[in-house]
Amino acid sequence: xxxxxxxxxxxxFYREAKDLxxxxxxxxxxxxxxxxxxxxxxxxxxxxxxxxIDILTARVAQRLVGYVIAFLQVxxxxxxxxxxxxxxxxxxxxxxxxxxxxxLFVEFEKRMRAKGVVQLMTSxxxxxxxxxxxxxxxxxxxxxxxAKYIGALCx
Amino acid sequence: MExxxxxxxxxxxxxxxxxxxxxxxxxxxxxELGLDSxxxxxxxxxxxxxxxxxxxxxxxxxLEAHLSKRQLG
Numbered sequence: 001x002x003x004x005x006x007x008x009x010x011x012x013f014y015r016e017a018k019d020l021x022x023x024x025x026x027x028x029x030x031x032x033x034x035x036x037x038x039x040x041x042x043x044x045x046x047x048x049x050x051x052x053i054d055i056l057t058a059r060v061a062q063r064l065v066g067y068v069i070a071f072l073q074v075x076x077x078x079x080x081x082x083x084x085x086x087x088x089x090x091x092x093x094x095x096x097x098x099x100x101x102x103x104l105f106v107e108f109e110k111r112m113r114a115k116g117v118v119q120l121m122t123s124x125x126x127x128x129x130x131x132x133x134x135x136x137x138x139x140x141x142x143x144x145x146x147a148k149y150i151g152a153l154c155x
Numbered sequence: 156m157e158x159x160x161x162x163x164x165x166x167x168x169x170x171x172x173x174x175x176x177x178x179x180x181x182x183x184x185x186x187e188l189g190l191d192s193x194x195x196x197x198x199x200x201x202x203x204x205x206x207x208x209x210x211x212x213x214x215x216x217x218l219e220a221h222l223s224k225r226q227l228g
Binding site: 101109 | 184185186189190191192193195196197200206207209210
């Protein structure tokens with residue numbers, strides 16, 4: 001299995017990834033009984049044009065099998081610290097979860113370093129705990145995230 | 156007698172993968188071992204190979220080369 005990595009632009013990425021999104025959403029999206037996946041293609045496109053999004057893809061025999069998308073920005077609280085990367089989403093097709101995720105994140109970090117990014121931030125779902133994976137890669141567990149759907153209460 | 160790097164490697168891979176040492180081949184890829192990412196990370200930790208060197212490791216032979224290189228170094 002020859003695995004290759006590349007950075008894609010949003011339009012290229014979306015053409016292929018839209019077939020993976022339903023799998024991704026079904027496995028990982030929260031509040032699936034409240035709202036459906038509805039990618040804001042134009043806003044992603046705009047962010048890509050502004051250079052504040054990084055799309056790293058993994059392919060086997062030219063087939064998209066995984067990706068990490070990250071937003072690159074200077075933190076409002078730490079303006080002088082440098083650019084930080086916040087993963088927006090990451091996914092590997094289940095049938096390729098034999099080390100592809102590891103290689104993908106190692107590649108992601110190398111490319112972020114090359115871009116001068118000083119800090120990486122990510123998260124994982126409670127139901128799909130990746131704490132040990134990230135800690136083994138040298139990441140520090142710093143936060144827990146909470147969500148509450150209040151849409152039904154809005155007026 | 157001190158365990159040789161090769162034997163240490165085979166034992167570690169066998170324990171991680173559940174594949175008998177006799178059935179391991181140098182040209183077997185990491186994927187063929189059936190390990191997920193966390194398993195691979197554990198294996199690298201046991202072998203004391205930094206995780207970020209995974210991009211230069213495709214097969215058991217590559218793992219052995221890393222161990223040999225470290226021993227020479």
